[in-house]
Amino acid sequence: MWPSSFDFSVFSTSLLTSSLILLIALLVLRALVARLLRQKISSIELRRRWLVQSNNAFVLLLLLGLVFIWGEELRTLALSVVAIAVAFVVATKELxxxxxxxxxxxxxxxxxxxxxxxxxxxxxxxxxxxxxxxxxxxxxxxxxxxxxxxxxxxxxxxxxxxxxxxxESFTSDYILHVFTVPYPREADWPQAQKALLQSAMRHTAPYLDEVRNYMQRISLSRGLDVPSVEPRVTIQVPDAEQIHLVVRIPTKTQQRNQIEQAILSDVLIGEQALQDDTTANN
Structure with missing residues (x-):
């Protein structure tokens, strides 16, 4: 369906008549020039060259004449095509x-x-x-x-x-998993730090060498420094009332949650048992 802004006067008789007159005039002029060249130029090669150049010149004149005759209608059509393109881009922006x-x-x-x-x-x-x-x-x-x-x-x-x-799966098979355990400042967090590290070492020991070799291969292939894969527990002080124990462990990509829960269970159950013993002794 043509847009409403397109002017169907492009099919009017006057424009078609003007185009036809231009075409006939150029054909007649071309025939006259060809006859004149055949009469005046005796060299076959030179005559052929002039005939080719004159034909190209007449084609160019025909195109320029048609553009001059149909210029207004072509401008209207171009604007309509641009409007359709803009509307299409706006409508399909998200896609x-x-x-x-x-x-x-x-x-x-x-x-x-x-x-x-x-x-x-x-x-x-x-x-x-x-x-x-x-x-x-x-x-x-x-x-x-x-x-x-x-x-x-x-x-x-x-x-x-x-x-x-x-x-979070940049290294595919094994990753360095980090989780945080908050403690009050007055709690026995040094003991908790030691317990977290011991539990992390116990749970990761079966595959620690395998992780170390894997990280070395990844580092060589990607041009990176080889990271340390040994479990570690570092300290952060987010405010004056809390201590955060940040645990970093190597683990298989699909087992990060299981290892984290196992370490937390070991430490928290151990703390609860210690508190129970202290309460019983008192």
Whole structure:
């Protein structure tokens, strides 16, 4: 369907007549020039060259004449085409952004199916991705929990154009997992720090050498410094009333939550047993 702004006078008799007159005039003039060249130029090669150049000149004159005759109508048609193109871009803006986001994340190799990612408030394991959207299985609640909630989230790829992506599965098989355990300032946090480190060492000992070799291979292939993989417990003081014990452990990507819960259970159950013994003795 033609837009309403298109002027159908392009098919008017006057314009068609003018175009026909121009064509006939140029054909007659071309025939006269060809006859004149054949009579005046005896050299076959030179005559052929002039005939070719004159033919090209007549074609150029024909095109210029048609543009001059149809100029107003062509301008109206061009404006209509531009208006349609602008309307199409505005109507499909989100789809275009989704396609651009898909190209961006593919070109940057931000993540792949199976990786755990976070973008804005969305966090989960990637289970599908296509040209328009990326599907994840939600992990939470919050940013520090590593269990699936059972909900599926479909993220439009347009988000990847303007928002940073956090890939929690950068090293694939093994990762360095970090979690925080808060303690009151007056509590026996040095003992808790020691218990956390002992538990972390016990749970990671069976595969610690394997993680160390894996990290060395990753570092060599990507040109990075080899990170230390030994479990560690560091101290942070967010305010005057609390001590945060920050635990970092190497673990298999799919077992981070299980190892974290096992370490916390060891320490907290041990503390509870110690408190019970103290209460009983008193």
């Amino acid at each position: 275009i952004l989704c396609v651009m986001g898909s190209i961006l994340k593919t070109g940057a190799r931000s993540f792949k199916v199976g990786d755990r990612i976070q973008i804005k408030d969305f966090r989960g394991d990637v289970i599908d991705q296509n040209l328009l959207a990326t599907t994840i299985l939600e992990v939470g609640p919050g940013k520090l929990t590593h269990q699936r909630t059972g909900r599926m989230t479909v993220i439009p790829n347009s988000l990847f154009v303007a928002e940073p992506v956090i890939n």
